Amino acid sequence: MAAFVARSPMTPLRGHIAAKPSPPNQPQTAEIKPPTTLRSKRRLCMRLFASSSLSSPGPGDRNKITHNAAGALQLDSLLPSDTPPFDASPRDSLPRPLSSTLGSNPVPDGSRLRVAYQGVRGAYSESAAEKAYPNCEAVPCEQFDTAFEAVERWLVDRAVLPIENSLGGSIHRNYDLLLRHRLHIVGEVKYAVRHCLLANNGVKVEDLKRVLSHPQALAQCEHTLTSLGLVREAVDDTAGAAKHVALHKLQDTGAVASSAAAAIYGLNILAEDIQDDCDNVTRFLMLAREPIIPGVDRPFKTSIVFSLEEGPGVLFKALAVFALRQINLTKIESRPLRKQPLRASDDGSNGFQKQIYFDYLFYVDFDASMADQKAQNALRHLKEFATFLRVLGSYPVDTSMI
């Protein structure tokens, strides 16, 4: 069995501005209306910054924005002032109202949408961003947090980030970041992920001892990599792995990445479609500073997050608010409630010792628009006993052929 070594051979990550988590204690169901005047736009901008614990962007902020060695966007408060500024051109300093038309591109003033993704050129996330917003300017970001922050700080217009994969499961980090940040889900895009085994010119499969890739990609190719007896090393993204192998002309190390990454970094494709199942699809979320106006003209989905009191049947009761109204649930995910991960029962009535429970946040996606009365009633019902509830977004279902 091949060993899994979780370390990054890439340039060490620089510290980025950590967004302070917002306490999940207030229902966040209110919509922010698009601003109409420049002043109200500025006010909205300030309000958003205030709520995300980040200061509003100004000339000084340019010093904090850089690209790393791999070319990805970094937000760094510790950089010297002579660091080359990121091209946050004037259009980024003026807030633009978002339209309710998904995928609207180019934006009304004729400029292209700037869309943040995690990874470097050739990452699947870049292709997903281009599928979500054709002709956009895809902006590479070093980490998921960086992409969230880039939208919050008006450096880009949108972010497209993976949330789940049909083989590897949920991308937990992004669930946690959805709650920590104040962005809204305005759409989803499904992308068929087809992994290749890449190596430098002249390197054969039998020369390989190890392989680099994103942990999700390594997990999606578990059988193939095990059968080849390769040691796995996790890096930040698949294309970054390809770039590293090419840059260092590695002869005993391959990368699991896309055919696009092979072309960009000049690697050979030793094997195609090496994922464990040919149906390998990653679902990405499209994130914006403002929500879209939910409609009923096409299939919509709504994503929420809530927490509950401990007690028998409480989760059953929570899910029943949807079942009672014939609302189909498409996804449920639980994550530790970090602010209060454990809870001791104060009920000593059964004569046993106090019990310690884990406390959770539940993320649920359901098949209904917030414009639908049924969905509003279901959430009103849920609010009667949920200790916290936030609507993350109500957006059109991606029904496109993958």
Ligand SMILES: O=C(O)C(=O)C[C@]1(C(=O)O)C=C[C@@H](O)C=C1
């Ligand atoms: O590394 C990449 O290329 C990515 O875009 C990231 C990512 C992920 O986070 O799941 C996206 C799609 C694939 O599932 C594998 C990796």
